[in-house]
Amino acid sequence: MASRKKVLLKVIILGDSGVGKTSLMNQYVNKKFSTQYKATIGADFLTKEVMVDDRLVTMQIWDTAGQERFQSLGVAFYRGADCCVLVYDVNNNRSFETLDSWRDEFLIQASPRDPENFPFVVLGNKIDMEESKRVVSQKRAMTWCQSKGNIPYFETSAKEAINVETAFQTIAKNALQQETDADFYNDFPDPIKIDNDTSKYDSCGC
């Protein structure tokens, strides 16, 4: 297992305008938060190296503009994504309702081989706001995630850095899983495994 190739995971963040996609990415990668709102134009990415199950992988996190759904970015952009992060604002009902179409549009654009098992992660952001402002209950969000094939769900706050690290760790993990699965589909012939029984290697006394 020594010569495993370097893994680059392409993660795409989608969701309505103003739900905090850029802030989540910034909080995760730069540990910074700004209260000023600046609309994202087109798409932008940051990279971060993370350890996933003892593997060092590079996550390329693509932040997108929520303003115009799938208008400015071409089909090619979505191809080869390893994980899609759907973000909504728990204090904004509309942003939750549009998750369905974000997901469906993504599937169409990316046309993954196995759409039902493509890794999505849903983030309900801005939980730092007062409870009275909240309109999407955790139960409702989780019901939706369940109905879409048990999508992992996290309630986050980019502002207070709540759950951001955990969420992205899951994203990385699921993306890596997808990447590995995608490899499996590749046209390359299956490599012959010579170190099939890794446990033996591990227990080797040297």
Add this chain to the structure above:
Amino acid sequence: MHDAFNVSLALDKVPYKIESIFAYGQKLFTGTASGALYIYEVKEPLEDKELKVDVSGTFKNFSKRPVEQLDIIEKIDMLISLSDGYVNIYDLHTFELQSQLTKTRGANIFAIDINEYNKGMRLAVGAKKRLHVFTWQDTEFIDTQEHPVPDKIRTMVWVSGDKICLGLTNEYVLIDVNSGTTTELFASHNTPGGASFAYYGMSIGTKANKPLVTKLPQGEILLVKDNMSIFAELDGSTTQKTGIDWSGTPEEIGYSYPYLIAILPKHVEVRNIVTQTLVQTFDLPQARLINQGKYLYVASTNTVWRFIPLNFEKQIDQLVEKNEFEEALSLAEQIDKDAKLREIRRLHAHYLFHQNKFDDAITIFQELEADPKEVIALYPPSISGVLHKPVQRPKILKPSDEVVNDEINHDQKEKVSEDEIEPENLGILEGKLLEEAVQTLIKFLTDRRHKISKVLNYHQIHKTNDPTPPASPSHRINLVNGNLSHILELAELVDTTLLKSYMIINDKLVGPLLRVHNYCNVEEVEGLLLERKKYKELKDLYHGKGLHRKSLELLKKLGQSPEGLMKGTFQTVYYLQKLGPEHFDLILEFATWVLQTNPDEGMEIFIGDDPEVENLPRDKVLEYLEGFSYDLSVKYLEHIIYILKDPTPEFHNKLIFKYLGNIQKLESQNPESNSEEIGEEIEDTNKRLLKFLDESMHYKAETILAHLRHLRLDDFYEARAILLSRLGQHDQALTIYVHKIKNEKLAEEYCVKNYIETDDPAKNVFISLLKVYLRPSNGEKLMLEPAIRLLSRHGSYVSASDALNMLPLTTKVSELYQFVEKYIRENNKNRNMNMIIKNLLKADQRQVEEQLMFYRSRKVKIDEDKMCPQCTRRIGQSVFAVFPNGVVVHYHCKDKYSQSNDTSIL
């Protein structure tokens, strides 16, 4: 290889020796070894007909010696010839000698330069080892420059501006005619970075090799050495291009757009200048002269051949027919015919597709923005439907079809199929191959879809529904300018086909496509989905198209069927929850079967956690549910009141009526049957009723009371007590507790709950209760004991005098002991507490007074004599500052003073 030129004999075996040729327009000039000049009129044939050549003039005594070179300057009507070592200038019409450049005696070559910008004309003449340059001024050529050159000039070409490229015996040299500076081309010693002949593995020097220089239109010159032609920039530097490797040593090279023609020892070769591919060869014995350019002629000593270029489109068609697409593209690119170019690329894409290179083909289609119809038609009928065409090579269009547009294309295809051209079996797509092909189609269609949605979005924003001007006559489907109906048609085709493609290789994507905004053709997709029993997707289709009734009917049918994934009420419930108030009637219509089948699940239609559900008109929902059952309507009312906090009094009243009605109904039932169960239910409802009466602040107590009066009077005492208390009628409420319910404890609790501190005995509920006990009306008994118990427990709320006034005179003092004791204790307690408070407040006051005195003591007095210790001037009216120690200075002096003095408090 294809035909770039048709070669016709122009002059066949003339009885003289041709020494030089020149052609312009329809005229062909030949100079002979005997010094004669022949002029011919050449009539270009129209279509594949013989060339017609007539002699139009003969000048036997044109010159005494062989005519070595001929040229024309049309602008000044001059014919220039080289003969007998002199350059002679003739009138172009009369062929009379105008002048002879005597200065260049021994000339062996000349070259004309016509400046495009200032129309200046220059004539360069090579004589022995010198280069002379003449400039046309007014009516004659004036000798302007003269430069020595290292060797005899064997060939020369004006290349750019003032530079001439000279071919000498042993080398090529670039010379600047103004300065005379020369640059050796490919000289290894002085042009760093420049390639040398050595680099090309060649050496110069064999006399048999004639140096040849050809100027190319792309701003390059072509130099020949041995079998090679090497490209060079106009400044002499080499380009990265590889040279042309001729199959022999060229004797003469000419350029005729876009081909190079070289006379080689054995034959004449034609090559594409860009791809360098050999295009054509001709066997022309002893060819030795070329007149390059548009009027391309090749001559031997007694024969002249005319090279007539073939129509480019014909040439390209030839290439396409041979599947030589790259060559065709190169040619098309050079002649810059956009439509033609597109057409070839299109055919190329078709070709690649039939070669199973789907990805490459689709990439080209995508770049061409090809009509999706055309691409889709390549696929089997399961995808292409009626668009499907039997697999065949698309016919090449006739060159006359200048504009290649859809219609022609279409017509032709139809014509082809009518003609029953046997469908070439270029492989039927199936299995893995089909999968691969469909995969690329999905890619193409998704891309198209994306672009179309962009355009439609644009239309939506700008409302450009009006017919737009006809699109440019290009093959491209001009999406932005296309009219809306056309685009919608296209969108439908793309989406429907995309769906069919998904069905073949990835049917899990059908759902997503139908759920997002799409233009799928409903009838077609409906059929497909029904065929495959994809009901879930069918529901999505209907939903997306707003066909909710169809959708719900489908769900009902599936839900009521005994098996299948969609059985049961869940799907309908979920669907109805999302519909919202605008489809209210539909919701009610389809909620009915659900509520009949599974009321609990069905209720979710009206109480689910969705904004659409919350926004349904509640009064109408209630009305509808009332038609079903008490349970459902109560459940709904409880939901909107408790969960949604609906404050509408009608709903609150209604809920109370429901409870009351239910209790009444249950009580009126035969008490024998299930009495225990019914009793429990009555109790439960009663509990809920009382709780609600107690908690809700929105019902109208009068209405309820009036309603109760209609019912049997002796029922619902507790409810009535609560209602009365809500109206502030505590006396009546307490009377009910005491006399009807006969519950002393409840009456007391009521008092504790409703007590408001007051001095007015009329508003004191405890007094009211005492009254109920001690001043009975309606013949009730006086109840002394409960009154005394009340006093002993809550006596402090009642003033002793009020209480004693009410007690009957016969009351024993001992019975009042507890009350009085408690009262006195309470009073004492209050007194002591008040004393403490009073003293504390007093202490507080002292402290404040002390502080006031302290601040007062710190006053300063500013009068006429008050001086500032810092500047020793009077303070007067100016702003001043006081230090803690009482020193007064001018405000602007305070910093200085505080720096030099201790100003802290004394």
